[in-house]
Amino acid sequence: MIGDDTQLRVRPMESELSLLSNADGSARVQHGDCCVVVGIWGPVDVKQAAELPRHATLEVSVKYCTGHGSPIDSYHEHAIRNICEEVILLSEHPRTVIQVDVVCYSRVFLSYPDYCTRNKIL
Secondary structure, eight states: OTTOHHHHOOOOEEEEESOOTTSSEEEEEEETTEEEEEEEEEEEEOOGGGOOSSSOEEEEEEEETTOOOOTHHHHHHHHHHHHHHHHSOGGGSTTEEEEEEEEEEETTTOOHHHHHHHHTOO
């Protein structure tokens, strides 16, 4: 129903920067009950087998707090990798690796403080 107020409400949005102390960069974005925490590490030295002489290696990992992986995870990793390759100057950091870790969770499954406690993030 178009006149129903519940369909017209905008979910609240929050964000926070630099919340992971062990990452080179991090952010949390929450939109309603959905939340994503991203940590970025690098550029750091890379194992010789993964070393690229002309630009940095980019590793992207997407995880869900539910612990249930699905084939769509690799699609999300691929999409995020494509975006990062466009905005990160990989050619400025040859023979290194940049790691991007994304954790998706919802308050329905696990709260952010509970997730951090379980995974010893903070």
